[in-house]
Amino acid sequence: MGLFDPISTAVTGVDANQTWLNAISDNIANMNDVTSTSQGAYQARFVVTAPLAGATGGTGPSSGTAAGTGSGVAVTGIALGSPAGVEEYDPTSPLADKKGMVRAADVDLGQQMTDMMLAQRGYEANLATISQAENAYQAALGLRV
């Protein structure tokens, strides 16, 4: 059992939510990107996460954590949305093809905003855990003979 386990565990959660917020802001920043139909559209970023070692449950000690309680979350990769995007009719655009079509990014703003709230709440919840663990450490530091 490491001394600062709960705090480092919560930090992995803060990091994962930070990465998610970065991906969401990138998606929103690029939601109005337009390309010609011969090119791929902006691909939305989706963060893929997985529990760190020992987090899958069971009893007994496992990889360095107290009784298999797990040690947080890790970002295992970024999945990309479809490059097909959505074709839109915009004949005035310099990028438009013969039919007047352009390729726009397929970013669902409603979905992104919902994800942003989830990421923000997750971020805050992990900070609350840090402050709880900190209180416990403060108490332990108060041990005196």
Added chain:
Amino acid sequence: MMSSVFGDIATSAIYQAMQGLWAEQQAAANNVANVNTPDFKAQDVSFESCLSQAITAGDPSQMQVTTAPSNAPADQTGNNVDLATEMVTSQKAGMQFQTMVDAMNAKFQLLSTAINGPSSAG
């Protein structure tokens, strides 16, 4: 069975309880960190009944911390972490930990009084 001055049942029981509460805090931290991880199952830590049995048997160090996946219903992503439950668990474990520290301090105070006499025990 322990009988030394510094390794009596009370001190050992308090120490074991702190270990268990620490694991509980760690599990809550891990569950919160994975609140948005698909297919993650929350983990519950239990040690109280085992500690109670160990104290009855006379050796609190026999206590085992048990971790088991929660049976709470999962959402559409397969995740069953309930943020409210985790916050309460974390808060409760923190306060219980504080209580254990106070109990340990009281125990040390008694020893200090026994060693130094009441005047210097402060």
